[in-house]
Amino acid sequence: MKMNTYLKAGVLLLCTLMVTACQDFLDEDFKSELSPTNTFTSTYGFEVGVSGLYALTRSEYNTYGEGGAYIHNGACPYEALQVATDIVSLGYGDASLTAFANLTLTPEERFVGTYWNWAYSLIASANEILLFSEKNTNWDQPSDKELFQAEARFFRAYAYRTLMYLYGDVPYVETILYDFQLNFTRTPREEVLGHVIEDLQFSAEHLPENPDSEGFKPGRLTRWAAYHLLSEMYLLQENYALAGEAALEVINSGYFELMKTRFGVKKDEPGDPFSDLFVENNQNRKSGNRESIWVLQFEFNTIGGGTNSDDWTRRAWNPKYQNITGFVLADTLGGRGLAQIVPMKWWVGTDGTNASGDIEGIFDDADIRNSNYNIKRNWYYNNSGEPSLYGKKANITDQTWLSANTLFPALTKFFYGREENLSLTGSYKDRMKFRLAETYLLLAEAYLGQDNPSKAAEAVNEVRRRSGASVINTGEMNMDFLLDERIRELVGEESRRFTLVRTHKLVERVKEHNDALRDKVRDFHALWPIPQSIINANKDVEFPQNDGYGN
């Protein structure tokens, strides 16, 4: 009897414990991370979300990962889009770059995978915003929904642009697949491009119009950025009339003009309007720059700005002058360069150097884009510890240019040095993704596509006039001239690979200008291989590799 009592009491106690404890004892209370369900519930939440899209976009320039960006993990991602074209040859090189420069690409090459992942990460985050914007009802203004959708769709289009240029046909997805698929197929590029154009049309309609309006945030997208990209995408579609119209939307918007006078923080120092464009802090409109359409923000030493792992373009493009006895690192010489790539003689010319070939290059004498403020050919020994050399001119020779990579004509647009820290790796200059000069060149490309060289020449001349270059006539205007003009104006800013692929000129121009690859380049090199990791992960269906790569 007694035993029963105790047992009962004990059992009762345990049962009470279990029942009361178990109801919600095992529930998870999620407080330490954001989730879409607690973030995308207000206008501010979506504001945070689209800011994330800018941050993700900027991470394209991140090399070794910092501040949560671990996309590339290699030194020269952006140069992989410049080599194996007609503008640069491999300099001192970097293991991350050599396969791209030598056309020995395999599907496992690092940046082949990282660009794919970067683009689809951006697409996924844009898709998630689009998905939740349809569910949310709590908006500050009814128009907020379209505004955020317009921003998200711009970035989705921007990411597919990279994918189409680099890989051709890629799977088109416009949502998050919560039940994951392993059977993706490659959507024909034309179809992807159709979606991209729809996205950009939507963005052009719904993004803000006035970049100078009260409260508009510098660096934020406007409908003009969408039109600029739309123009380029119509060119890719070979829909030249619409490409021209889109470009004209930007040009005639009234918000932008080519910078023809000195401006910005160094306007009273020696220089010219073209060099002013690339002075630190001269990219956003508040500096007086009315040419920039969309600027990625890399502010120095500020949370939210750039990091030491962001944008190593300067290291890639600058000569290693510091390796020469008689030189020491200096901010005025552009900071520290590693010369992973060097400009080709055919366009930059050998004038003003002791290098062989007596090559004139593609610049007029009067073209300010070729001035010593923009392409540095005069180098003077600066190490006061070497009195026999100090102050004397150091000549550029074939040896310094092509084999030691210590001195060659250098693009000052990528100079970045800080006196106090000359080995700084990152370049903290804001980066103009789109500027009006390019819009004119897109317009010219559109007119060429419509067999209207005279209008094309007119558009190109707008750009040339600003630089003091001679005006060209209809007879001189053709695609090769336009591609040369893009070098003069945009070298290093544009992705040369994208431009040559869009204009179907890659193989031809490489054969013509790239000594190292002349006999090596084939038609299939217009595309990169599909990353092996994607082929492996897509287990249920074979994911065809691009021609020429392995199989």
Place this chain on the structure above:
Amino acid sequence: MLKKNHVKPKIGFMLSVLLLLSVFQLYGQQDPIKITGNVIDENGEPLLGVNVRIKDTNTGTVTDFDGNYELQAPVGATLIFTYIGYTPKEVTVASSGVMDVIMAGDMSLEEVVVVGYGKVRKKDLTGGLSVVGKEKLNMVSSTNLMDRLAGQVAGLNITTSNAAPGQDQSILIRGQNSLSANNDPLIVLDGIPYSGSLSDLDPNIIDNLSVLKDASAVAIYGARGSNGVILIQTKRGLEGKPRVNYRTQFGLAEPMQRIEVMGPNEYIKLKQDIGRLRQGYSGDQLDPVAGDIISVSERENYARGITHDWQDYVFQTGYTMDHQVSVSGGTPSTKYLAAISHLDQDGVVYNSKLTRTNISTNIDQVFNDWLTVGIGSQFIQKETGGVTPNIEHAIKQSPYGKYKDESGYYITEPMEYSLITNPMINVNADQDVTSRNFFLSAYANMLLPVKGLSFRTNYGYNYRSGFSGIYYGRDTFAGREQAGLIGGRASISNSHYTDYTWENLLRYELKTDDHSLDATGLFSMQQTKRISSSQSGEGFITDDSGYHMMDTAERNQKISSGLSETALLSYMLRLNYAYKGKYMATVTARTDGSSVFGENNKYAFFPSAALAWQIGDESFIRDHATWVDMLKLRVSYGANGNQAITAYRTLDRLHSDVKYIWGDGGTAVNTAYLAGDGIGNPNLKWETTYTTNIGLDFQFFNNRLGGTVEMYLSNTHDLLMIRTVPIMNGYSRIWDNIGQTRNKGIEIALHTMNINAGDFHWTTDLNFSLNRDKIVQLRGDNTDDIGNNWFIGKPLRVYYDYNMTGLWQQGDTYFYTDPDGNQREIQTGAAPGSARLEDVDGNGYINTDDRKVIGSRMPDFRMSMGNRFSYKNFYSSFLLNGVFGVWRDDHMANMGAWTFGITNYVHGADYWTPENPDADIVSPGYVNTFGHGFYKKVSYVQVKNITFGYTMGPDLAKKLGLSAVDVNISVNNAHTFSNIRQVLNYDNSWMASYPTARSYMLGLNLTF
């Protein structure tokens, strides 16, 4: 109910009266006489502190240092002798009054071992379990508990991947079952699950340790035990007069070995080879001064003949000082122990150190005949910290690099290479890392007024706090003045972890002549909570304030905080049954619920069963094979779960670490985006391991040879793994229950008494373990998962890559012509001196199909051997621990990754040049187009410890006023024999890891 309750006190009172009467009756039988005697062990050594008690009374005493005792007891009464680690002995008092006793030692089967939720005679064990007693624990003189266990238990594999003082080792019991979830065993400290660091514990406070390996033994721990269980018992007070023990160790340590790097001349030769073979330099360009093969800084030192051995700067001789004082004692009803220890240890790397203070106390109180209560606590304070130099940068640095400038500051880039900076650039920073750990375990044991029924409740609480503060002053690279911005950089972080475990057990025991039954029911709940916060900033007014004025940071102020909570709920029922002490069975059923799983999958059921048969007790053995002292066969089968994923993996998450900025001079704004692993899987559930175990325990030849052989097979289903999916889904990684793995293996543990002749004894312990793991299935579609390096039928952790078979040479055929007459390179980019890759598919050229499984990252087998010798008062021991046949990255062969074409390299490296075509290593000019690695199968045997000691005889000790004195000297990690050389720690495949320390220790142990 009420009425019935009132009955209880009356009956209790009556029982007490009866009990008292019976005691009086007992005493009434005869008058006590004086009993004297001496207690010795099997070797004739007197035993100090043996408890001697008159059965059924509280009267007793303990033996003195000569093993002598005396007490009053009536003739015919029974004396019970108990001594930890020895078989209790009962003798009847003879009328002579002289009662000398010999007690049998460790190997006795009567020994009671701790199993989960209870104790059991070793003889009655049904599950697989290894006990590590004091003798093994004290064999190695390291101050880290895990160091002392390495190589001591078959199937318990301890890997010291970070050899810095105070760091945790990784422990694996019987290999890995889980592909990506946690494989750590459950640690149970004084009966309570312990998730803290084992390196926190003072090894000298551990009394014994049991390793539970098979499904049945761990079954009662259910989900938490699927990777095995380690039960740790700390020392408790013993009945007897207070004993004071003082123990001290002094030691010094140095790296067991250094990387042998190239000296100055060899280095210049390498740079010239790199210059000509990689850069295409010739003539003057190859000149160290006029050319371009070394940096301008190196040229200066070269011209002046200044060289540095960078490893001299980063390594140091470390001193260790360790003290422990303990007081223990007790009466039959109250036992207590208190100990305090303090350790000061320098690491062998500049600036590394450990200071640890441990305070342990415990008390066990018998209140009356039905209630016993005990409580124990551990408090640990541990301080590490100090910014250590970058060892890789020291190894790879040029001998001609510049070390310091004229003012004595470290040169940032000695060889002007930003990826290999001066190893010392940040060593002037102040770093303090303090962790505190409070652990409490309490129990109450109640005998319920039903014969055989008892209730026990256990409560455990653990609080751990961690603090880390670091300040980089202006005299460090990270904190220097730069870009016109004031210097100084500081960060602090705090973490607080709490958990509690509450267990309630109801136990019923029934014993008849032939049958014994024991049933245990359990309900337990556990909660963990971790909160953390950190802050950092840059630009401080003065270096004097260190990290103590975070508010004065001028820029880049960052703050963050976090929270993680988990909960676990379990029910368990266990039945033990034995028939005639020869046939035993255990059946366990357990249900676990965990918060980390999806709503519908929180609970899972895990059953197990085990059988044991004392064959040695059967007459056909007993009568015919008298050399068999014991022979037992055990068989078990059961399921266990693994919940080891972190919280919130079933939920969608956004990445929010990054900020963005709008315009120049703007302020940072929040961002959020979907990370590659941001989508949760709401269907996650327990992964389950089913294990079959067959074990044979034996003692032969008068206990001269004893041991255990275990064989096991475990299948793990519903593996929890991060699965790589095409990123087009919106994410590239997601947790999922997929696949199946299998582990099988053999463990052999042998103990032999080789020589047992008078004053000289020699015993040997041999452990052998072999484990084979493989992936049986992935997602049920019979295809490999190359993206994750998972291959069906292959081991869990493999290298999958191109296989290097040799080197390309001048004159080789580099082109392949296909049947259509098209030519292509056999191996894209290959040149003389390149690695020649194996054409696995035989199609004539190298492409991605030519990758293959190179080998497993887990060893073929492990073997260890411990030997102990004693001669009179002298003793000696040594322990060898071997790991055989493990595939590793061969960093030395990977010249490109090692040198980047710029840095120093290994002395005597046999690399390819046109003049040295028969080399082993690729040419300095090799461009690794396929991005492949280099691999080698490695074996190594470590001499873990050699000890010589002297125990002073009791007579001599007494003259010094002490009970016992022990002095010993030892060396840890004396040497490692291996087929590789250029590593600092053989347990870590990275060549520049924190070096294994060779330490020389002097130990002294005094008992008052």
